[in-house]
Amino acid sequence: MNMNFDIYIEENSQVKMLNDVINEIYYTADYTVQSKWMGDIPDDIMMKILIFGYMNGAFSSRKIEQLCKRDIYFWWLLEGSKNPDHSTISRFRKKMGEQIERVFYDVVRYLLKMGEISGENLFIDGTKIEANANRYTFVWKKSVAKNEEKLRAKLPAVLDEIDSAFGIRFPGNTPVPDMIATLSSLMSKVGIVRVTGKGHHKSSYQKALEKLEEYSEKLAQYEYYNSLFDGRNSFSKTDTDATFMRMKEDHMKNGQLKPGYNIQAAVEGEYILGIYISSERSDVNTLIPFLEKLNSLELFVLKNIICDAGYESEENYLYLRSHGLTSYIKPVNYEQQKKKNQRTKYGRPENMEYHELGDIFVCEAGRILWRVGTKHEKSKTGFVSEKAVYRCESCEGCPYRQNCTKAKGNKTLSVSHRFKELREESLENITTDFGRQLRMNRSIQSDGAFGVLKQDHGFRRFLCRGNKNIRTEFLLLAISYNIKKLFARFKSRF
Structure with missing residues (x-):
């Protein structure tokens, strides 16, 4: 050969x-x-x-x-x-380590140099890929909080047993490890030997000490679990960075949650320009950290951000406006507003008349909703949204009440005028000719890239564990995708 x-x-x-x-x-x-x-x-x-x-x-x-x-x-x-x-x-x-990320973004620079991409229009979307973790070794935040509360309620009874056995009363703020050390030392001084196995009778001292040790062990486990949640509601014991999410691929066909990662990708020209690995179950809180990362690389000058309704929030709208980025995010209620029955849902603010001069809403029955106050809502990321609160003067005898409110009293409405203004601005953007073209292109770009990776490449489950290894694995996949796409483009031209 x-x-x-x-x-x-x-x-x-x-x-x-x-x-x-x-x-x-x-x-x-x-x-x-x-x-x-x-x-x-x-x-x-x-x-x-x-x-x-x-x-x-x-x-x-x-x-x-x-x-x-x-x-x-x-x-x-x-x-x-x-x-x-x-x-x-x-x-x-x-x-x-960081070498693979550097190679990935150098491939993106190569595509920029070749004129394959411009970096102006970013089509952002996310997909969930299953982690290499046991589907049934889950830990839930609510269960941990509930069991920890029950455990702490048992401490007084354990301390009473110690008092009856040793004649010692520890103060309530004494650390549990200090109690165990004190009792073990006391048992050694009086010559009490710890016994195990059949045929041995445990003394009251040993029984009290073992109960305290069991309490300490469980408490340490719950504290360890709480340190791993990091704002999440769940994680898997076999991959603590994986969060339980709903997947489209449901092997049991029962809506079961599975451990996975939320993979965010920015696509242009059918090339993947950036990725972001998140443990968030929804996409809404991933947009800002993803764009911050892309801006820090200074690879290209971003102009238009095109996303689906899953990214809509007041915080995201404000971030895009403050950074000079044009928002092409489809409002959550965009498809609903097209339906005929939406006009009969009289309790929604978009179906009421708003008079800015008097800062009032007028409902379908012609009754006035007066402003009665302001409330502030804090999101998971710490963003505070200001909402104006309105209440109807009287809902008694209203013929539209059944389709307006289920409250026993008068109708109450909470509206963020700033969010309403930002939503209307984004709606205006996506309904222009250029906006329609971008919105139609979004499903081809980002959804198309994920479709190729999952269906053509057959990548539906990670092989590695941990956020760092997951990032490396997906970066390798993205590089291979970009080079195959580049080859297909060159082959079609010549």
Whole structure:
């Protein structure tokens, strides 16, 4: 067999395009090849092997190892280096750290240089991918709080047993570990030996001490669980960074929650320009940190942000306006307002007349809702929204009451005028000719990218665990997606 593998590799191939892109990235002045990672294989070759493996649907280190042994394209990428084993590939993927993120955004810079993208229109969407975690080892925040409260209520009874056994009364603020140390020391002084197993009778001292130790162990466990929630309501014991979410892929067909991650992607020209890994179950709180990250990279000048209704909030609208970004977010009630029966829901503020001069609403029956106060609502992120509160002068005998309110008293309405103004501005943007084009394009861009990754690449569940490893794994997937898309574009042009 001719060992010059170049004669077996066609000139117009994915592997050669990958090789050219990674070589240009690694051998520029500001990106030099680091010292050899494992054995005799340099970093850039290991990176090519990993990315090409992901391009061919090989996500596990063992499968990539097999390809390195028997696939001629991998032989060509190795450039005569020894075939890496699966542990070498796994260690490289796990420990590459910020290097993989740098490679990803350098690929985005490469696409900018080639004129494939502009970075002006960002189509943002999210998808949920299942974590590599047991579906039934869940921990719920409410259950932990409930059990912790029950446990703390048992402490006085435990202290009473200690008092009857040892004759010691600890103050209520004494740390439990200090109590255990004091009692253990006291047992040693009086010569009481702890016994275990059949045929041994435990003394009252030992029983009291063991109850306190059991209490301390459970309390420490609950405190550890609380430190892991970090604003979440649940996590998996086998991957503590994974949160239980509803997935579209439901193997039991019963709406079961599964541990997963919320993957946010910014797409333009069908290329993935940025990713953000979140443990949030909804998309609304992911937009601002994602845009902050993209702005900090200074890769491109953002202009238009196109999202679906899941990203609509007053906080997001204000952020986009303050940063000079045009909002193309579809309002939550956009589709509902098109329905005929929406006009008969008289209790909604959009179906009432608002008079700014008197700051009043007039309902369908012609009765006035006077402003009676202001309330402030704080979101999960700490954002405070100001809402004006209105109350009807009298709902007694109103013919529209059944379709207006279920309250026993008079109708009460809470309205954020600032949010209403921002929503109308975004609605005006998406109903222009340019806005309609962007909105139609959004489902092709972002949904199309996720569809390719999940269906064509077959990536529906992570192999690694932990937020850091998940980020590395998805960045590799995004790089492979972008290079395959670039190859398809070039192939169609020539």
